[in-house]
Amino acid sequence: MLPALAHIGNWIFDLDNTLYPAKADLFGLIDVKMGEFIQGLLGCDADEAKRVQKRYFLEHGTTLSGLMRHHGTDPREFLDYVHDISLDRIAPDPELNGHIRALPGRRLIFTNGDAPYAVRVLEKLGLGDAFEFIHDIHACQYVPKPDPSGYRELCARYDLDPGSSLFFEDMARNLKPAKAIGMMTVWVNNGSEAGHVGAHPDFIDYETHDLAPFLAEILKN
Numbered sequence: 001m002l003p004a005l006a007h008i009g010n011w012i013f014d015l016d017n018t019l020y021p022a023k024a025d026l027f028g029l030i031d032v033k034m035g036e037f038i039q040g041l042l043g044c045d046a047d048e049a050k051r052v053q054k055r056y057f058l059e060h061g062t063t064l065s066g067l068m069r070h071h072g073t074d075p076r077e078f079l080d081y082v083h084d085i086s087l088d089r090i091a092p093d094p095e096l097n098g099h100i101r102a103l104p105g106r107r108l109i110f111t112n113g114d115a116p117y118a119v120r121v122l123e124k125l126g127l128g129d130a131f132e133f134i135h136d137i138h139a140c141q142y143v144p145k146p147d148p149s150g151y152r153e154l155c156a157r158y159d160l161d162p163g164s165s166l167f168f169e170d171m172a173r174n175l176k177p178a179k180a181i182g183m184m185t186v187w188v189n190n191g192s193e194a195g196h197v198g199a200h201p202d203f204i205d206y207e208t209h210d211l212a213p214f215l216a217e218i219l220k221n
Helices: 026-042 046-060 063-071 075-082 094-102 115-125 148-157 172-180 211-220
Strands: 010-013 106-110 133-135 165-169 184-188 206-208
Touching: 026 046, 026 063, 026 075, 046 063, 063 075, 094 211, 106 148, 115 133, 133 148, 148 172, 165 172, 172 184, 206 211
Parallel strands: 010 106, 010 165, 106 133, 165 184, 184 206
Antiparallel strands: none
């Protein structure tokens, strides 16, 4: 183990575009479903739905958060609809999966998605039994990353010491609250839309474009 990470006992991973490549573009499929949902909700055309979707994502952390705040959208109805997509674009990565399973201590998921969708993705990736729990948007009371409340709830609910935790995330801005409570951080900078927004070395300890070789490197030291 890399000496600088020898104290880590909690390995916390974001899900989408972190445990699989951003180029798989599952969000492209989810975007289509979001657009359909917003068009039905607001009675607008596709172009306006796209503008609403992206504005809420940037201003509120997730499109759902914006829809809930401004339109009273039922979160479960929304999440069930937009996550009803094919997962044929992703597949197991044996090298990455082996490294994840080799990490000593607890392995956890912290996602702005919901647990049913996360379970489907993990199963498709061959990681269905690799994580102790999934801390999802329901557990965060629909307040998404990077709001600090979800990080505090994560630690309290699962008795995690932030000082013994390493957080992997493709959205750089979502690392700032993790660092603020004492976690170490890894930015998985693999091409996610808006992944670079807010990136700053003050709260990014490590940066990688490819998670598998990064894990291999820290495990072999």
